[in-house]
Amino acid sequence: MSEFDQGTAVVRRPAEDGPADAPVVFDAELDKGWQIGGGINGGLLLALVGRALSERLDEVGGHPQPVSVSAYYLSASRPGPAEVHVETIRSGRSLSSGSAVLVQHDDEGRPVERLRVLAHYGDLARADEDVRTSAKPPALPPVEQCVSTAAAPPEFLASANLLERLDLRLDPATVGWALGKPSGEGRIQGWFRLADGREPDPLALLFAVDALPPTTFDLGLFGWTPTVELTVHVRALPAPGWLRIVHSTRNLAGGFLEEDCEIWDSADRLVAQSRQLAVVPR
Amino acid sequence: MSEFDQGTAVVRRPAEDGPADAPVVFDAELDKGWQIGGGINGGLLLALVGRALSERLDEVGGHPQPVSVSAYYLSASRPGPAEVHVETIRSGRSLSSGSAVLVQHDDEGRPVERLRVLAHYGDLARADEDVRTSAKPPALPPVEQCVSTAAAPPEFLASANLLERLDLRLDPATVGWALGKPSGEGRIQGWFRLADGREPDPLALLFAVDALPPTTFDLGLFGWTPTVELTVHVRALPAPGWLRIVHSTRNLAGGFLEEDCEIWDSADRLVAQSRQLAVVPR
Numbered sequence: 001m002s003e004f005d006q007g008t009a010v011v012r013r014p015a016e017d018g019p020a021d022a023p024v025v026f027d028a029e030l031d032k033g034w035q036i037g038g039g040i041n042g043g044l045l046l047a048l049v050g051r052a053l054s055e056r057l058d059e060v061g062g063h064p065q066p067v068s069v070s071a072y073y074l075s076a077s078r079p080g081p082a083e084v085h086v087e088t089i090r091s092g093r094s095l096s097s098g099s100a101v102l103v104q105h106d107d108e109g110r111p112v113e114r115l116r117v118l119a120h121y122g123d124l125a126r127a128d129e130d131v132r133t134s135a136k137p138p139a140l141p142p143v144e145q146c147v148s149t150a151a152a153p154p155e156f157l158a159s160a161n162l163l164e165r166l167d168l169r170l171d172p173a174t175v176g177w178a179l180g181k182p183s184g185e186g187r188i189q190g191w192f193r194l195a196d197g198r199e200p201d202p203l204a205l206l207f208a209v210d211a212l213p214p215t216t217f218d219l220g221l222f223g224w225t226p227t228v229e230l231t232v233h234v235r236a237l238p239a240p241g242w243l244r245i246v247h248s249t250r251n252l253a254g255g256f257l258e259e260d261c262e263i264w265d266s267a268d269r270l271v272a273q274s275r276q277l278a279v280v281p282r
Numbered sequence: 283m284s285e286f287d288q289g290t291a292v293v294r295r296p297a298e299d300g301p302a303d304a305p306v307v308f309d310a311e312l313d314k315g316w317q318i319g320g321g322i323n324g325g326l327l328l329a330l331v332g333r334a335l336s337e338r339l340d341e342v343g344g345h346p347q348p349v350s351v352s353a354y355y356l357s358a359s360r361p362g363p364a365e366v367h368v369e370t371i372r373s374g375r376s377l378s379s380g381s382a383v384l385v386q387h388d389d390e391g392r393p394v395e396r397l398r399v400l401a402h403y404g405d406l407a408r409a410d411e412d413v414r415t416s417a418k419p420p421a422l423p424p425v426e427q428c429v430s431t432a433a434a435p436p437e438f439l440a441s442a443n444l445l446e447r448l449d450l451r452l453d454p455a456t457v458g459w460a461l462g463k464p465s466g467e468g469r470i471q472g473w474f475r476l477a478d479g480r481e482p483d484p485l486a487l488l489f490a491v492d493a494l495p496p497t498t499f500d501l502g503l504f505g506w507t508p509t510v511e512l513t514v515h516v517r518a519l520p521a522p523g524w525l526r527i528v529h530s531t532r533n534l535a536g537g538f539l540e541e542d543c544e545i546w547d548s549a550d551r552l553v554a555q556s557r558q559l560a561v562v563p564r
Binding site for chain 1 (some may be wrong): 283293294349350352354356357363364371372376377381395398400402406409410412414415417467496501510512515517518531532533534535536537538540551552555557559562
């Protein structure tokens with residue numbers, strides 16, 4: 001089993017006696033290998049919750065893949081046990097909709113919500129084949145001419161276990177910040193794949209939209225940039241191979257910034273679009 | 283009271299005996315004056331739910347304004363009574379978070395969910411004043427050189443009561459579709475204000491992000507384009523006066539399209555950013 005599938009594994013609890021519409025509970029273990037800065041990476045959490053939703057919405061509606069997923073981040077997740085509580089809201093012909101909560105327990109055993117999610121799931125293998133994409137894929141140098149994050153300083157890597165699980169090659173034109181020369185444009189882009197070769201799928205896209213360094217680095221702001229909201233639209237099943245990811249911001253204001261992300265697959269399809277709202281580092 | 287404030291009014295029900303964390307219920311009346319096509323406009327619904335959330339999250343956390351709001355649309359709303367059930371998820375120092383459901387009853391009296399919402403609320407009057415916006419406001423001709431939607435054919439206006447409540451002046455460069463010549467670019471932009479002169483505020487922005495004609499018109503697709511998901515980030519308190527709204531799409535695929543919206547105020551601030559996922563018309 002791949003590192004990603006292990007890291008996002010969920011185990012469904014047997015149903016307890018109770019109302020038929022009671023939430024279905026899944027158990028999970030948040031592994032410290034997915035830490036970045038002060039907590040577990042937000043995209044990994046989204047993929048884990050997304051897997052629980054996938055199991056449940058496939059069961060009730062035959063809709064296994066995320067089409068739209070919105071996560072509201074409430075507190076930083078820690079390595080250790082976690083629960084996902086999944087509620088089915090509605091099951092229709094083309095979409096099933098659900099809600100989910102990721103819960104951990106504090107030192108006194110009290111439940112603490114980490115994030116809450118709303119989602120529409122569908123069947124991307126049956127999607128309409130009409131494609132009219134006016135967006136253009138990023139012009140990236142070849143993989144071997146890009147900058148591997150494995151080259152980051154050891155003291156940085158020590159607080160970013162996550163990076164060992166990724167093969168991330170950043171466009172040299174957008175890594176000036178690593179040499180003390182941020183461009184100020186607010187754009188970081190590069191090639192992405194999972195380090196163990198696990199091919200992309202919709203759940204991996206939920207992770208990948210939050211896996212690049214924050215665009216604030218390219219604005220010369222290097223503190224922690226916690227996500228408060230993240231919405232992902234999965235627009236197609238990704239083809240195997242490298243993904244190209246573009247991360248950009250255009251409006252830092254009021255203590256927040258938006259981060260837009262596009263993911264293009266090896267077949268030049270725009271497979272995911274996301275936007276998050278994050279807190280500006282102090 | 284303005285048409286918009288009437289149309290989004292909510293009346294809180296006295297608390298019933300029950301758990302302290304039970305949802306707070308608000309009653310509302312959906313007025314047919316806000317219809318467009320087959321149902322009540324999605325932005326109006328979002329503003330109405332946003333008003334209920336505002337009352338509750340201001341009460342529990344001193345956070346009256348929407349910062350991030352995500353709505354999952356589940357079924358078409360009809361004119362008539364509706365309820366908003368608001369749950370407080372968390373109240374922190376800078377943000378309070380809540381969930382809300384808009385419910386109507388069918389002919390047999392069964393409750394039907396129209397939309398479900400997650401939201402972070404804050405206090406935009408106390409927001410950090412550092413602004414670094416690299417986005418540029420749209421270059422629009424003066425208001426008087428733009429095309430009023432009041433000039434639309436009467437048979438169209440008959441199914442779009444909503445338009446009587448708006449003063450919408452579209453950029454002539456983006457209304458070729460009205461003359462049988464859609465540009466194919468997927469962009470519609472113009473000036474916006476409420477017809478009765480009610481000035482913009484954050485709740486009005488929740489409405490305004492979904493008030494322009496769908497970008498599919500500019501692709502030559504004229505059917506109904508139901509929203510399935512809409513997330514709005516309110517980035518600043520809007521100044522009084524006309525708003526400029528840009529609506530665009532870059533990826534029609536798999537039976538869905540995204541619609542990005544930017545709203546600029548009269549002081550040249552980017553006051554709201556939104557994206558929705560909508561169904562491609564047949």
